Amino acid sequence: MRATIMYRAGDVRIEDVADAAIVQPTDAIVRVTRACICGSDLWPYKLMEPSESGQRMGHEAVGVVEDVGPEVRRVKRGDFVIMPFAFSDGSCQFCEEGLNTSCERGGFFGVQTPGAQAEAVRIPQADGTLYVLPAPADDALMASVLTLSDVMGTGHHAALGAGVQPGKRVAVIGDGAVGLCGVIAARRMGAEQIVIMGRHGDRIELAKAFGATDVVSERGQDAVERIRALTGGFGVHSVLECVGSAQSMETAMGIVRPGGAIGRVGVPHYDVIPLAQQGFYQNITVTGGPAPVRAYIDELLPDVVEGRIEPGRVFDREVGIEQVPDGYRAMDARESIKVMVRP
């Protein structure tokens, strides 16, 4: 089958690999109908050290179950499923608490197991991992359903962590697909003011369509001052940190209001959280991490199916499997917000 392999920063290839096949009795094989490229894939696209064997990329997909191992009970051949970006057994103490991304037998697609930018993908812990759609999804909804495998659930996680509440002020750092889904999540939870922090015209327009009320395109201290001016001088109750750089984290600490919270979902490319004393004296909460999107699908899917939220609008380009490398290039060049892959 054809699959996406990254060999080093900037070097993404589509190659023939062995067909996905059952290895463990709890595995399933999913024929990928739609996958996508994630903003987090751009971090290795910029920084990855050369690797001889390469990395099998992709952690977001929907598709049809093609085969199941002998110990798979719940998932069946022919089921249409959402594949969350992390696999999890659904039964350990962490899964039971809704933190599937810390599953004792879990891991991440594209890291601990080959990824989903491919014609098919092996799903470890299939019964815990896969979300079976109750009815075949309408083709028009497919893009939005696909976002439940990562970016919409991740935006929701950021908003939950940041404690978004009705009538309150929110800032979303980053205008990538996760940031845009963060705007949807903040709006969905009833925030009154939603400031999108970004500088790409197409993304800002979409953020406004999703419910952003203000735009801040400055960075660093200028951004902090603009946010303060927009919020009566105090900053925002909730910051959704959807970038993961040292600068964005410093900005987050600068714009959060006393007693407020920062929900981190941008994969951190920094080693420490800055301004520990300022954050202390202002009683700031810093939280977040890999979103347990598996646990959020039950809550978010009805809003997608009934059209109350349209996170699928973050996709603005569609490619076949052979064009995936060009998809990476386009997202990295900010020509595209998010690329859908139809293998």
Next chain:
Amino acid sequence: MRATIMYRAGDVRIEDVADAAIVQPTDAIVRVTRACICGSDLWPYKLMEPSESGQRMGHEAVGVVEDVGPEVRRVKRGDFVIMPFAFSDGSCQFCEEGLNTSCERGGFFGVQTPGAQAEAVRIPQADGTLYVLPAPADDALMASVLTLSDVMGTGHHAALGAGVQPGKRVAVIGDGAVGLCGVIAARRMGAEQIVIMGRHGDRIELAKAFGATDVVSERGQDAVERIRALTGGFGVHSVLECVGSAQSMETAMGIVRPGGAIGRVGVPHYDVIPLAQQGFYQNITVTGGPAPVRAYIDELLPDVVEGRIEPGRVFDREVGIEQVPDGYRAMDARESIKVMVRP
């Protein structure tokens, strides 16, 4: 009147100062019946740079209202009051949210206004700041009532921030008065396992009396390994960080379970929060700061009055105003857990 002034690390003197007097129309004057020395006073006692004018110390007290300014409405002469360590107007947006330590017109005793290790103290924003006891407190309860001005409310804040829940595992870093009150708070919220981390025999005994179930006296990586061994390998759900050093914060990050939380109440003597990536991948929450103890008295006072909690047991020495310098010495030498001052 006599008052405590610190001039530099290790140099605490009792001197004659001008009597406390109304300055603003919203002030009150409180005759101090009991004050105390705080673990946080030991930070300047170790580190304070020389100062010609010195610092008027003390931020915990109970006493009797002796005078009120013309705009004070609620508090009256003769009222017996608790003085929280921060003053606050009780009416700004932050006070209304229960975050009195971020009051727009607030500040800290001993920092923005002279402290309470003195015969009397001026109380800014008296109506918002002072908690009037409904009935004169029994002398036997006075020590516990006094802890509501800081340490008991601060331990409660740490436990709240750390998300202590019934049946869960908690670690308390630090066996000072705040850590000991953290044990009380964790027990009060129903924690099943409470690990006290400290190494002073008398404090550990008191921690056990307050509900600690386990003791870890190691530090650094050894402490992390001991906690893991005591908690099935995963760490604790909640960490109450009651020290404020870089090492204690690193320990906190090392012993917290995925999805868990750290409530910081030790005044931080570090600039950054370490292990930002590990904390992210484990979805750790870091929160806390100066406790809005004013907001907690309503909840905690009945437990004190009805004897369900006895935080006053942290006091193991009593001095007059002239012996306050020796009280600092004794606490710094760990001869005393917490010193009560009867001016």
